[in-house]
Amino acid sequence: xxxxxxxxxxxxxxxxxEQLKAFDSIVEYDALQLASGGHNDTEGYQIFTPDFIVKDMxxxxxxxxxxxxxxxxxxxxxxxxxxxxxxxxxxxxxKSEFEIESLRALSTIYSIEMDKxxxxxxxxxxxxxxxxxxxxKNVEVDSSFYDLVKCILCKNFIWGMFNTEHSDxxxxxxxxxxxxxxxxxxxxxxxxxxxxxxxxxxxDVHDEGVDLW
Ligand SMILES: C[S@@+](CC[C@H](N)C(=O)[O-])C[C@H]1O[C@@H](n2cnc3c(N)ncnc32)[C@H](O)[C@@H]1O
Numbered sequence: 689x690x691x692x693x694x695x696x697x698x699x700x701x702x703x704x705x706e707q708l709k710a711f712d713s714i715v716e717y718d719a720l721q722l723a724s725g726g727h728n729d730t731e732g733y734q735i736f737t738p739d740f741i742v743k744d745m746x747x748x749x750x751x752x753x754x755x756x757x758x759x760x761x762x763x764x765x766x767x768x769x770x771x772x773x774x775x776x777x778x779x780x781x782x783k784s785e786f787e788i789e790s791l792r793a794l795s796t797i798y799s800i801e802m803d804k805x806x807x808x809x810x811x812x813x814x815x816x817x818x819x820x821x822x823x824x825k826n827v828e829v830d831s832s833f834y835d836l837v838k839c840i841l842c843k844n845f846i847w848g849m850f851n852t853e854h855s856d857x858x859x860x861x862x863x864x865x866x867x868x869x870x871x872x873x874x875x876x877x878x879x880x881x882x883x884x885x886x887x888x889x890x891x892d893v894h895d896e897g898v899d900l901w
Pocket of ligand 1: 722734735736737763764766767768769770800801802803808848849850868877
């Protein structure tokens with residue numbers, strides 16, 4: 689069993705207040721709560737992608753989706769129809785070194801959602817998926833493993849707004865995502881994306897600016 693406490697402490701020491709709150713709010717549900725599966729779809733006007741379409745679309749992308757070194761960005765992610773499916777598929781691929789591999793598999797999935805409640809729900813969905821997978825497979829992990837998972841969820845699963853402004857058919861600016869709640873009020877602050885390096889002997893993360901082109 690790997691103890692991740694030191695890494696967690698170090699990463700959390702750089703967290704903003706909002707991220708610390710997000711960290712503390714992550715919980716395991718009894719079961720996944722996806723609106724497309726009939727949970728909390730009360731808004732009526734939002735369409736969440738049903739499982740069979742998610743499956744077909746991911747199949748169309750191909751096996752690259754299972755490669756943990758390849759990054760995935762879900763820019764309007766809702767409660768996680770795509771991210772939960774992809775993470776489940778990636779977990780199924782792991783043959784050994786479960787702790788490190790499951791962290792790596794998560795660390796290259798990036799998710800943006802402008803609705804705070806939905807991004808919170810999505811973090812809980814991913815956390816629930818992983819916890820239930822671990823129980824089912826009887827893998828032993830230290831509690832600090834789950835804290836590191838929460839760190840990745842707080843950094844990679846971002847409450848933000850994807851740039852949708854257009855000028856002459858081109859996207860304005862070069863930033864991928866703006867921080868919420870500021871963006872809601874028209875103040876566009878670009879969010880840097882976390883890049884993780886995870887091994888048996890070290891866990892490191894640094895933020896990098898992302899350009900569309
Ligand atoms: C129709 S839902 C689909 C959610 C998910 N991709 C799925 O397939 O189930 C679209 C989501 O995108 C979010 N959204 C729309 N425009 C956005 C933007 N510019 N930046 C971030 N999120 C956005 C909405 O809040 C909503 O949750």
